[in-house]
Amino acid sequence: MPPPSATRSFATVSGRVIDELYTAESIDALDYERDLADPGQFPYTRGIHPTGYRGKLWTMRQFSGFGTPEETNARYKQLLKAGGTGLSVAFDLPTLMGRDPDHELSRGEVGKCGVNVTSLADMERLFDGIDVGAITTSMTINSPAPMIFAMYLVVAEQHGAGWKTLSGTIQNDILKEFIAQKEFIYPPRESMRLITDVFAFCAEHVPRWNTISVSGYHIREAGATAAQELAFTLRDGIEYVQYGVDAGLDVDAFVPRMSFFFNSHSDFFEEIAKFRAARRIWARVMRDRFRAKNPRSWQLRFHTQTAGVSLTAQQPYNNVVRTALQAMAAVLGGTQSLHTNGLDEALALPTAEAATLALRTQQIIAHETGVTGVADPFGGSYFVETLTNQLEAEALEYFSRIDAMGGMVEAIERGYPQREIAESSYRFQQALEARERIVVGVNDFVAEDEPPVGILYIDESAGETQLAKLAALRSRRDNRRVEQALEALRSGANGTANTMPLLLDAVRAYATIGEMCDALRAVWGEYVEDAVI
Amino acid sequence: MAAIRVVIAKPGLDGHDRGAKVIARALRDAGMEVIYTGLRQTPEQIVSAALQEDADFIGLSILSGAHMHICPRVMELLHEQRLDDVQVVVGGIIPDVDIPKLNALGITGIFLPGTPMQAIVDFITRRARARAGLAEGAGANQGDRTREA
Numbered sequence: 001m002p003p004p005s006a007t008r009s010f011a012t013v014s015g016r017v018i019d020e021l022y023t024a025e026s027i028d029a030l031d032y033e034r035d036l037a038d039p040g041q042f043p044y045t046r047g048i049h050p051t052g053y054r055g056k057l058w059t060m061r062q063f064s065g066f067g068t069p070e071e072t073n074a075r076y077k078q079l080l081k082a083g084g085t086g087l088s089v090a091f092d093l094p095t096l097m098g099r100d101p102d103h104e105l106s107r108g109e110v111g112k113c114g115v116n117v118t119s120l121a122d123m124e125r126l127f128d129g130i131d132v133g134a135i136t137t138s139m140t141i142n143s144p145a146p147m148i149f150a151m152y153l154v155v156a157e158q159h160g161a162g163w164k165t166l167s168g169t170i171q172n173d174i175l176k177e178f179i180a181q182k183e184f185i186y187p188p189r190e191s192m193r194l195i196t197d198v199f200a201f202c203a204e205h206v207p208r209w210n211t212i213s214v215s216g217y218h219i220r221e222a223g224a225t226a227a228q229e230l231a232f233t234l235r236d237g238i239e240y241v242q243y244g245v246d247a248g249l250d251v252d253a254f255v256p257r258m259s260f261f262f263n264s265h266s267d268f269f270e271e272i273a274k275f276r277a278a279r280r281i282w283a284r285v286m287r288d289r290f291r292a293k294n295p296r297s298w299q300l301r302f303h304t305q306t307a308g309v310s311l312t313a314q315q316p317y318n319n320v321v322r323t324a325l326q327a328m329a330a331v332l333g334g335t336q337s338l339h340t341n342g343l344d345e346a347l348a349l350p351t352a353e354a355a356t357l358a359l360r361t362q363q364i365i366a367h368e369t370g371v372t373g374v375a376d377p378f379g380g381s382y383f384v385e386t387l388t389n390q391l392e393a394e395a396l397e398y399f400s401r402i403d404a405m406g407g408m409v410e411a412i413e414r415g416y417p418q419r420e421i422a423e424s425s426y427r428f429q430q431a432l433e434a435r436e437r438i439v440v441g442v443n444d445f446v447a448e449d450e451p452p453v454g455i456l457y458i459d460e461s462a463g464e465t466q467l468a469k470l471a472a473l474r475s476r477r478d479n480r481r482v483e484q485a486l487e488a489l490r491s492g493a494n495g496t497a498n499t500m501p502l503l504l505d506a507v508r509a510y511a512t513i514g515e516m517c518d519a520l521r522a523v524w525g526e527y528v529e530d531a532v533i
Numbered sequence: 534m535a536a537i538r539v540v541i542a543k544p545g546l547d548g549h550d551r552g553a554k555v556i557a558r559a560l561r562d563a564g565m566e567v568i569y570t571g572l573r574q575t576p577e578q579i580v581s582a583a584l585q586e587d588a589d590f591i592g593l594s595i596l597s598g599a600h601m602h603i604c605p606r607v608m609e610l611l612h613e614q615r616l617d618d619v620q621v622v623v624g625g626i627i628p629d630v631d632i633p634k635l636n637a638l639g640i641t642g643i644f645l646p647g648t649p650m651q652a653i654v655d656f657i658t659r660r661a662r663a664r665a666g667l668a669e670g671a672g673a674n675q676g677d678r679t680r681e682a
Contacts, residue, residue, distance in 0.1 A: 093546035093597055105573065108602025109546050182548025182572055222551050309551075313646040346646050348598075348628060422554055429555050433649055442647045457628055458598060531550075531571035533557045 013267040013437070014225035015427065016390070022382035030385055035280070039375040043283035045276050045388065047334040048299040052375025053366075059337035060362045061138055061303065065090030065115035066349050067462035069125040072115040075352065076130060082356055083363065088138040088339065089126070090114035090349075091148070096183045098144040098517025101466040111462030113349070114140075118470055119512045123151040124158065133161030137168040138213070138303070138337075143185040145172040146194050147516045150503040153206070169210035169259060169303075172198055175236040176215045178412045178529070180222035180421060185517060188409045190524040194499060195240065196247040199254040201500035210259045212240060213303060219417075220263035221309045223425020226274045227391055229263060231398035232408075232417050234281055238399070239408040241290055255286060256296035264330040265307040266322060272378055273387030275333025278302070281392055304330035305339040311346040315441035316453050319343040324361050331365055332378060338362055348455040415532050422532060470512065477510040485509045486519045493523040537661045540588040542570040542579040544607075545599045552624055553594035559650035560592075560657070576606040583611070583619050589664070590657055595625040601634065608638045620660055624648070 011017045019026075030036070037043060040050030049055055062079055064087075065072045076087055092114040094106035100118055101110045110116050117123055127137075132155060141148045149170045156166050174191040177184045184191065195212065202211045216224075216233030224232065237258065244254050262278065264271050282300035286292040306326035311319045320343045327340050340358040342350025350358065366372055378384040405411045412418070431437045438444045485506035492502045499520075506516050541557045543550055550572060561567045568586045570579060583591050591611075595603060600623065611619055622642035623635065632643055642656050 097546045099546070104575070105546055108599035109597055112598035113547070177548075182550060184548075222549075223555075347626065425551050426555055426558050429559075429650060433651060439647075443649070452629060455628060457630065529571065531569055533554045533561075533567075533569050 012226070012270045013265055013428075014227065014270060014424075015431070016226075016270065016387075022386050024382065026382045027385045027389070030389070036379060036385075042287070042295070042298060044279040044299055046376035046379045048279065048301065049375070052334070053331075053372035054375075057366050057372065058331065058335050058362075059086045059136070060084055060359060060366075061086040061088045061337045061339055062355060062359055063088040063090050063138075063140065063305065063339045064355060065092075066113075066456065066458055067111040067115065068465050069115055069117060069122045071111075071462070073126055073128055073130070075355070076126075078352060079355065079359065080130070080135070082359055084359055086136045086138065086337065087130070089140065091139075091141055092116045093183075095144070095148070095513060096141065098147070098185050098513055100512050100514030101463060101470055103514060106463075108460075108463070110466050112458050116462065116466045117148065117151070117513065118466060119473055119510050120151050120154055120507050121469070121473055121510060122466075123148075123155050127155050127159075131161075132156050132159050133166065138171075139169070140171045142171055142174055142177050142181075142183055143191065144513055144517055145170045146198055146500055146503050147507070147513055149198065150500065150507040153504065154507050163206045165208060166206055167208045167210075169213050170198070171215060171261070172212045173215045173236065173261075175239060175408055175412065176218050176233070178527075179219055179232060179236075179417045180224070181218040182529070184527050184529075186520060186524045187527045188412060190520075191527075192240075192243050192409065196243050196249070197498045197500055199240075199244050199257075200247065200249060201498055202257060203249065203253045207257075209257065211254065211257045213259050213261045214240065215261040217261050217263045217305050219421065220265060220307065222421050223428060224421045225424050226265065226267070226270050227394035228398070228417075228420055228424060230274050230278055230281075230391055231395040233260065233262070234278065234285070234395060235399055235402050235408050237282065238285060238289070241286075242407065245290070251286075251290050251292045252294035252297050255290075255292055256294060259336075260300055260302035262302055262304050262330075262335075263307050264304045264326040264333075264335075266310050266326060268325060268329050269378075269384055270387055270391075271326070271329040272333045273384050274391055275302070275304075275330070275335065276376070276378075276384070276388045277391040277395065279334070280388070281395055301336045303337040303339070304333075304335040306330070306341045308341055308345060311341060311343075312439060312442050313346040315447055315450060316343050316346065318441055319346070320357065320361065323358065324365070327361055327365055328369075328371070331371055334376060344453055344455055347453070349458065351454060351456045415530060419532055473510060473512070481509040482506070482511045482515065485511055486515060489516065489519045490523055493520050534662070534665055536564060536566045537590065537657060538566045538568070538586060538588045539590040539592055539657065540568045540570060540579065540583050540586055541592045541594065542574050542582070543572045543594050544574050544576065544579060544603045545595060545597050546573060547595070547597040547599075548572055549596050550594070552596070553592075556592060556594070556624060556650065556653060559654060563654040563658070565657070576603060576610055579607060580610040580614055580616065583616060584614055588619055589661055591619055591621045593621065593623045593625075595623060595627075598626070600625070600627055601631055604635055604640060605638055608640070618664070620664070622653075622657070624653070
């Protein structure tokens with residue numbers, strides 16, 4: 001076998017071949033005012049804030065949730081005490097798929113990948129003793145996003161926190177579910193209606209809420225390249241704006257509350273360039289394609305998570321280093337908020353110790369490395385500017401192809417982005433097997449007899465607890481009121497009424513997530529994808 | 534020897550199908566007949582697919598932590614259907630403490646994160662040959678655990 005150095009390839013993790021040296025010639029077509037501009041100036045390539053992180057650090061938002069709402073509530077209090085500055089809720093699969101714990105498909109899944117939230121009663125327990133008016137909460141929920149959001153709004157009401165000032169984010173991004181993450185319930189067009197209902201409702205009632213987090217994270221995790229992540233995410237964003245406009249909304253009334261979510265993978269410079277390209281593309285699309293007038297519609301704000309897929313089960317402590325470098329790329333790319341993964345997340349959900357170390361990683365970057373003092377420190381780098389230009393060009397090329405298909409919903413129905421991603425992920429795996437790409441501890445520098453790390457083991461007790469609570473809830477609540485609210489929801493879904501007020505009524509009656517989602521299933525049916533391999 | 538027939542299945546509610554798809558392609562490229570069930574299959578649906586497709590192997594891709602619910606049920610249904618000669622392998626995130634329990638169910642291969650595709654191809658090929666009596670192979674139920682490259 002040749003030594004590892006003989007098989008080194010000079011290509012990025014996305015397979016982009018890179019030159020040995022970049023010079024002034026590489027970027028001689030670049031126009032500073034047109035293509036870069038100072039931070040805070042259109043097209044925001046160098047950042048949306050004139051002073052970078054001097055005015056405000058990014059939000060350190062650790063995605064977290066497991067077991068029962070009571071267990072997760074304790075973890076949240078610990079994260080806030082450790083200096084976390086926002087919450088981010090990870091729901092379990094039954095919640096994400098709109099199924100109650102007593103549904104057949106929920107067996108064995110309750111509380112495993114996140115926290116189980118079945119009804120308003122669970123949401124009350126999840127935020128017990130946490131001032132939802134004083135923090136911002138991000139909720140990773142998509143198909144049942146309006147139901148979960150309605151529960152959060154009612155909890156805010158109970159805490160005396162007014163909707164007009166309430167801030168946070170729901171992911172609410174169904175297109176990337178069809179493309180990558182696959183937690184869809186309803187067909188694409190009905191799903192898009194739920195999203196535009198949230199846009200319209202929030203523009204009027206919850207004006208500071210981020211109504212969507214258009215997500216590339218999952219697209220990248222499914223195997224996309226950096227360019228595909230960038231292209232499909234921003235094209236999804238365009239689709240949402242188009243549907244909002246088609247539903248009669250004014251662009252500048254809802255686009256300022258749209259946010260984005262990217263992956264920060266291992267290829268340091270390419271990732272920084274990706275974030276910069278994203279801002280430039282979005283600014284131009286919003287101004288030129290949608291004629292948005294409000295600068296806040298032009299400014300792409302985003303959350304970042306380090307790449308879960310880059311974590312290895314082998315030599316898990318190496319993951320601390322990977323995560324730190326990926327987090328650094330996100331910060332140098334100007335992220336507004338950041339999640340750093342735990343070292344044990346290739347094995348399980350993180351232990352409390354691993355979650356704390358991940359947060360400390362961000363604090364060290366923020367307070368010890370000096371990178372927060374200057375906005376866009378890589379601006380003008382021959383290499384990073386070249387990568388930024390290349391990524392932008394590749395994304396625009398994908399936009400043309402998807403536009404030609406009629407839009408992203410149509411492209412998804414044809415399986416186009418799904419196939420592109422499957423190709424990339426297979427190519428990556430082949431490069432790994434051929435050792436064209438080295439992953440330390442996996443296909444080189446392998447250690448025999450690794451000491452095991454302690455992991456968080458989630459047993460069946462959360463499932464049993466949630467089942468018992470659900471049975472008690474069903475006997476305690478006013479079931480006639482629940483049925484009336486669900487009937488109103490079904491009839492609203494059949495017509496054109498905004499579903500949010502109907503969902504709020506159902507939530508207040510303690511209807512469960514499964515009952516609310518079933519009401520819409522009865523009207524809209526369920527989506528089944530054609531599996532492509 | 535006829536082509537080895539493998540049903541690759543995604544049980545449970547999880548939609549993370551990257552691993553299942555990559556493995557399906559790798560097995561197909563290695564000359565096997567691969568049937569991918571798609572997402573959210575119940576144990577009943579998976580066993581029924583194995584029966585209809587005359588499968589030699591079932592590959593379950595599970596990342597959600599539901600393996601201790603799903604695997605026993607699949608094995609029980611295979612037995613009920615008299616499909617005990619169908620071998621079951623599992624790929625995904627399986628805590629160490631659960632591996633002996635899965636082995637005890639008769640699950641013959643458990644492939645953890647970082648397992649090379651070739652290791653899985655080799656494992657299935659070796660087991661299929663052993664079953665067909667064409668070569669010396671590992672015993673059917675010794676519970677290989679492929680973790681290292």
